[in-house]
Amino acid sequence: MDLSHYIDLFIAEANEHLESLNNNLLQLEKNPDDTGILNEIFRTAHTLKGMAATMGFERITSLSHEMENALALFKNGKLAVTPEVIDLLLKCLDNLAEMLKGVEERREDTGFSPELLTALREIAASGEAAPSFSQEGSASEGEMEFNEYEKSVLNSARQSDYIPYRIKIDLAPETVMKSVRAYMVFRCLEDFGQIIKCLPPVQDLEEEKFDNSFQVVLVSRHEEREIIEALEGISEVRVGTIERLTGDDSCGASKTEDAGNKRLSGAPSVSVRSGQNSSQDNFTSHSLHLKTVRVESERLDDLMNLVGELVINKTRLEQIGSTHHLTDLLDAIEQMGRLIADLQTIVMKVRMVPVGQVFNRFPRMVRDLSRELNKDVSFIMEGEETELDRTLIDEIGEPLVHLIRNALDHGIETIEERTAKGKPATALLRLAARQEGNNVIIEVEDDGAGMDLGAIREKAVSKGFLTPKEAELLGDKEVLNVIFQPGFSTCDAVNDISGRGVGMDVVKSKIESLNGHVDIETRKGRGTKVKIVLPLTLAIIQALLVTVGEEHYAIPLNYIDETTFIFPDQIKKVQNQEVMLLRGSVLPLIRLDQRLDVPVVKKTAEDELYVVVVRKEERRVGLIVDHLIGQQEIVIKSLGSLLAGIPGIAGATILGNGQVSVILDIDSLI
CATH class of the missing domain: 2.40.50.180 (CheA-289, Domain 4)
Structure with a gap:
């Protein structure tokens, strides 16, 4: 099957998964005991690996697989969550992003880093090796033992009215690609709930180190009949048994409820709801996948242009009606105007996306730069749900990167400097967004050293941006505006963090090209706040x-x-x-x-x-x-x-x- 026309969709979804992994790994570093975050990371990594395998991108699949093995050691309590391991996993995400870029650009060399695979395998080897399938049928027929993490997930599921199932999957004896069938089973079950455990382990399933059956523990709100029907819709797959796990599994034994949960063989014979209810539940489960639809941005632009033409023609009709005193026409135009306004509002909302899509790339950047600069920084994001036109979202990333780098490099002091000044060792860096009328306000604020207006005056005079007389007469606000002049900088040395010849003039020109403006407030020794004002839309x-x-x-x-x-x-x-x-x-x-x-x-x-x-x-x-x-x-x-x-x-x-x-x-x- 030709998958080339799915590449763009794969890249878009894979990048979303990478962003989710980036953010969740940073959260896991702060909260290593949070099983919810760990489970979400594991699920996302598994999904990414499956997508890459389906598309035939072997190197992305291999790196994702080794990451999944390391994450499994976290889940099993065999590996501690340390900054060093998180660093390695984040580097893997960077390499995955680079490989995705290579795929997008149709490059043969996608930037694969084999040394990362080696490092991940060394970590996996340092942990206790997972039991492999050695005796035919032993893994699939044996009893499952649950570790503390898995027990906590099962207990949480029961408290949320989910049903834990143990499902035995039998493959037809003539099955050739058993690992592919196992993957299809996992993709199918993920539509019904969350997979907690499988026996034999995932790695053995992928390497086909099992006979013709395996077990899966699934938590779901669906009935057995729905799950069975979906699974047996897969070629060469049959459900051997399906049973509910009771709450008495703390010692690792799986027990079957007596009522309505018999073992199944061949044709399923379980008690199910009435056909009407079953159909309704099935509709509900699948309708969740219809709530969002991926649309090319060019189509939204075309739609917005058509709405714009409607607005123009409505205005023209109003002028004709007024000129010729056509009351009935004006009444009809008024009604049409309301409909066009509603259509315009809906289309505008379709074009709006949360600024969190841009904001979410910054926690990783702040973490890495603050460690490089020996600065302890608490990064706070507010208003990520604030929405902005998609066109603006695509453009504001670069200015925000520069402002945040500037704050980290020049604004916030080192731990030693802050301690000597009597300030908390941990600095505060805040990125916030909010809507005010037809504008969106974005603020980048730090509690660092602030700007020295005297030094700015001196530098402006020495570099020829101001005459001595102008520097003396100008107020503080006007002096601050000098930093927006092309080529102006208070730093003598160029570094890799923020002094790369891209000054505040670039930030200002970019924002003004979006019909916005930039304002700065600063207090020496107290910090600086940069305020960006943007229109909601440019259309x-x-x-x-x-x-x-x-x-x-x-x-x-x-x-x-x-x-x-x-x-x-x-x-x-x-x-x-x-x-x-x-x-x-x-x-x-x-x-x-x-x-x-x-x-x-x-x-x-x-x-x-x-x-x-x-x-x-x-x-x-x-x-x-x-x-x-x-x-x-x-x-x-x-x-x-x-x-x-x-x-x-x-x-x-x-x-x-x-x-x-x-x-x-x-x-x-x-």
Whole structure:
């Protein structure tokens, strides 16, 4: 069977499993006695191995298999959870990720590291070897003995209304690929519950060191009949016996309940629920797999574009109805508008993904870097469930990596330095997300040394970013903004952690390209907080339409503080800058007709000038326009590669009358 068209799906699912393993291994390192985490790790590793085996990726299968053996020693209490072993397992995950990347790029050399296999086998050899199947039929027919971990899982399952089953699987005598049939049995049973134990061990099943039968202990909420029917749907597989395990198995003996749990041979003869209930239970068990569907992101983009076209045409119909006073048409358009709004909301939600998809890559990075830098760091993540447009999620990873590396390398002190300052030896690094209105706020905060504004002033002067006079006159906020200048750094030495020539200017430009902005708060000796503000989506936004000359322009609403009007004689000049007084405060003014180089509409001294007050971080500026049209929902269209990067222009939109309107880039204008 040709599996090539499944590769992309395999890579996507395998990467999800690797992310889960990364996070759970870090949790296991902190909580080595947590059997729940250990069981989840073991299950995920087993699933990953099975997927790779099905696709024929032998090296991924081999490394996953050896990892599973090491994890089995954890489960059996034969190997302690130490930082050294966790380090090795994390390196294995890195190598698996590298091999997956090689598969994705269709490379012959996928980056396999055989030394990791050797290290894992040495660990496995150091533990007590698992009993292998040596005598025909002895493993499958013998009694199972449960260790403390397995007993705790069985007891927890019973308390949660799960039923523990011991199932004997018989393979047809003519079966050639017994290990494949065993794998298919495991995949089938995983749909019904959780596999606790098998006899002989998994490794023996894979190496076909068994006759034609084996036993599995499964905890499930399903009835025997459902499990039997599913298993016997597999070619060359028959259920020999199935029995419930009672609570009296602490010594390792498996006992069978008398009522309704007879041994089965050939055709099953067990008591089952009525057909209606059985069917309903079966539907419920399989419906869980239909709750999520994998969709190519390009299809979501196409769907969003179509919704955008609907919004444009709705606006056009509204204008036609208003022009011709068509009341019935306007009523129908209003109803259509509500439906389009509902559709838009649903499509937007489909595009939204939790920021945890990005956040989850950082605990591992913080752990490794803090150990490398001799820093004890408590890393806290908050608001991982906060949702953001998929397009933004794909872009914010790199800026966050730089901010976190900066905090670890330059912000947080070493253990000795913190102790000498009377601070707790363990530093705090916080990554948090929350939604505020139509924006998402992401904060990276540490309780480290903070930024020395005096040192920033000196460095800015010495490097030519500021004149001595400017450095003296500028306030703290303006001085902090110097760190966003290309090439500015307070570090003299370049290192592998954060001083690689990628400065805060890259962070700022990336965030601003997403229609967001960055703000910094710092206190020397107390720490630093970097605040990123991003729009929920880049596809459809609310904007204020204005006219400048004969052209229409759109100003994103999230930048606007207020609108007002003045007369020409109210405009003053301070140091060659036009300003106005707004409630006692001086507000700098920008004439958009001059900035955008459009023909000026002549006005008299009695004509009003409209002012749109916009804000970027702490800076407020008044944009002088000719007319205010009103607020409108607009669909953002790209200008294409030829027109991209024009200062002051963020994109374009199509208005209801078919006219193209330019969307202003407020960040670059002010």
